[in-house]
């Protein structure tokens with residue numbers, strides 16, 4: 001069982017990059033509308049890792065990404081295929097694979113490097129919402145939250161809170177262009193230099209040319225980078241660029257990546273740049 005962290009402090013509590021709490025986290029959150037047009041299953045929006053809302057806090061509008069509940073055991077079950085995997089503590093595993101913490105670590109590192117709002121959408125910190133919020137949201141939206149069964153048996157006041165991340169709201173999108181593709185590549189290279197690998201580079205995760213989704217991001221130091229072979233890790237680290245290359249290709253744009261080490265594998269796979 002993972003211990004409940006101090007939600008009023010930087011998260012995650014393991015070593016490495018952390019995200020600070022949102023300054024106005026105790027203020028009332030007004031939910032304006034659902035932004036994520038997620039998958040619908042039988043009338044219930046199942047979504048990806050979270051549901052994203054336009055909200056108003058202290059008169060300012062934001063995008064609030066409210067995370068679904070995360071099951072450590074599922075990740076653990078999928079991990080144990082080498083002996084070394086057994087040495088990973090449940091706390092470290094949780095801090096490096098829970099989509100909420102993945103975002104905390106990635107944005108924490110970007111903020112620390114003075115790149116907030118430059119290489120990805122601006123992030124303002126994390127906050128929690130009391131379990132009671134689910135009742136209010138249920139009245140307006142039919143959303144899946146994957147709350148653990150044992151939690152549902154408890155009285156509302158003792159249930160786990162929702163964890164959320166406050167980001168800049170990006171209303172106006174821009175069409176893909178050569179300029180946008182160039183910026184996407186530049187941003188990914190800058191993030192790579194900071195040890196941040198978003199691992200989910202696709203069109204729907206960009207708004208106005210900025211990456212908004214870090215749910216799957218791997219940020220150094222990451223336990224998996226220490227466990228897998230160099231070749232495997234290099235392959236993982238190249239995935240983002242391979243994906244942006246595909247986006248460019250699909251849109252009829254070119255993708256210039258000059259750093260040989262960065263692109264050699266992809267060049268071999270794709271034929272040329």
Ligand SMILES: Nc1ncnc2c1ncn2[C@@H]1O[C@H](COP(=O)(O)OP(=O)(O)O)[C@@H](O)[C@H]1O
Pocket residue numbers: 035036037047048049050051052063065121167168169170171204205206207212213214215
């Ligand atoms: N900052 C934002 N401003 C506007 N829309 C956003 C913002 N963040 C996310 N969205 C919308 O919500 C969708 C889901 O958000 P995302 O962070 O990708 O969640 P998930 O991890 O569940 O995929 C995005 O594809 C985008 O359409």
Ligand SMILES: [Mg+2]
Pocket residue numbers: 048204205213
């Ligand atoms: Mg997404």
